[in-house]
Amino acid sequence: MYKVFVNDKRIVLTSSCDLEMMGNKMLYFRYDDFEEINFLLTLLDEHEEIRGAVVSSDDLESLITDFRAHFKEIDAAGGLVTDEEGRLLFIHRFGKWDLPKGKRETGETPEACALRETEEECGVKDLELGAALQVTYHTYILDGRRHLKRTFWYAMKASNQALTPQAEEGITAARWIAPEAIDWHTMPTYPNIRILVDEFLASTTARL
Secondary structure, three states, X not given: OEEEEEOOEEEEEEOOOOHHHOOOOXXXXXXXXXXXHHHHHHHHHHOOOOOEEEEEXXXXXXXXXXXXXXXXXXXXXXXXXXXXXXXXXXXXXXXEEEOOEEEXXXXXXXXXXXXXXXXXXXXXXXXXEEEEEEEEEEEEEEOOEEEEEEEEEEEEEOOOOOOOOOHXXXXXXXXXXXXXXXXXXXXXXXXHHHXXXXXXXXXXXHHO
């Protein structure tokens, strides 16, 4: 199963479907034809009331390949950083709370990209790379063309230190936030970031 976000809408690409996947105002497609994907993306763009879609196929890898062919693909990487007190490092950009991330450079590994972008966007030093987390997918339109961004996420640790947001990248704040202070009602974010953080915190709690 793959989950791709189109703004706040979710596309689930799967080899099976059950009622638990079918959220309110979600479409269901049994995939048959390459052009169906373009039709689906247009529907999601033009109809705010449609909240997402589930697309199923017995051949999931072919479905993924066909889906990716509709986009210019961008690889990125980022970090979910905690300090000694267990606080998480967030940035604020374009009116949303986000995690530091950025595009991979030619020849750069995802791990190196995640460390570099986190340091550049937050001014944080001496990062310790931890385990690989999720890979998230989201789409956007730039210069009239659809892009699919695949982001590799890594857990990281850093000391409690002053932060310097990278203003030239539109980042207006970089802040340590305690898990108990995270309130998504007052901290607007992207769905994939919310899922990433919530699952990380749930797994951390489970290990205690």
